[in-house]
Amino acid sequence: MRIVEATDAYSRHVRDVRRLSPATVRAYAADLADLAGSTGDVELSDIDLEHLREWLWRATKRGDARSTIARRTAAARGFFAWALEAGLTTTDPSLRLVAPKRGRTLPHVAAADAVGDLLDQLARTAAEGDPIALRDHALLEMLYGSGIRVSELCGLDLDDIDHDRRTARVTGKGSKERVVPFGAPAAAALDAYLVRGRPVLSARRDDGSALRAIFLGARGARLGPRATYEVVSRVLGPVVGSAVGPHALRHSAATHLLDGGADLRTVQELLGHASLGTTQIYTHVSSERLAATYRLAHPRA
Incomplete structure (x- = not known):
């Protein structure tokens, strides 16, 4: 052959x-x-x-x-x-065949206060009622609030959300399903988008058919990973200081969880990592922040 x-x-x-x-x-x-x-x-x-x-x-x-x-x-x-x-x-x-050892690349992580300020600004813009602004606010709140992958976010359908429990059922790598929680700010942003933003975008579909997808593009089709990357890069780039995509919010969510006291196994389950070793990179990011704070604050550093 x-x-x-x-x-x-x-x-x-x-x-x-x-x-x-x-x-x-x-x-x-x-x-x-x-x-x-x-x-x-x-x-x-x-x-x-x-x-x-x-x-x-x-x-x-x-x-x-x-x-x-x-x-x-x-x-x-x-x-x-x-x-x-x-x-x-x-x-x-x-x-x-011998593979080269991968270099250890630390993920881009935005400061928690900077992300909070950014999401507050998006909320104020979305309050004016523009459907794209409502979508973008809900999109970033969900990415940061749940730590899901961009492919998982784009694959969300309406019946994947449990509004009472504030959880989302996502399909990750290897078609593995898991249920992830999200917070009250993400829930509020999502509800506002579903009530005031999504119906407007859905009505723009040329064929008049209805989609189950939660996040829609400007013409009513399911929002794809590339378009999501462009949205996040445009909004989050100035905060991080470089070209970043949706994964930066996932990295930030994981790091901030560990900084706040979450245990590594919980973060592994939330992110859907098959190996704990994959999750451990975030402990290194948190350790770097701890060391930087120590060097600035301790008189004998």
């Missing part, structure tokens, strides 16, 4: 069988398409370890980040393990 045909089959496998997130499926498909292009679409059985090392070396010379190289390594390993199990090849050349 040619490698292009095999990589296309693997993309369908991770999408339909392993049910990885659409973003992961797209990333793996792009990585393996690049691998196929670099080898000239040879027979799958002709790929060896040197082909793979050459492929990663080219990506390194191109300036790809270590995290990207590590993801490409993971894509190749998963692909060849699947191909071996499926009987498409008799060897797995990726077994000795």
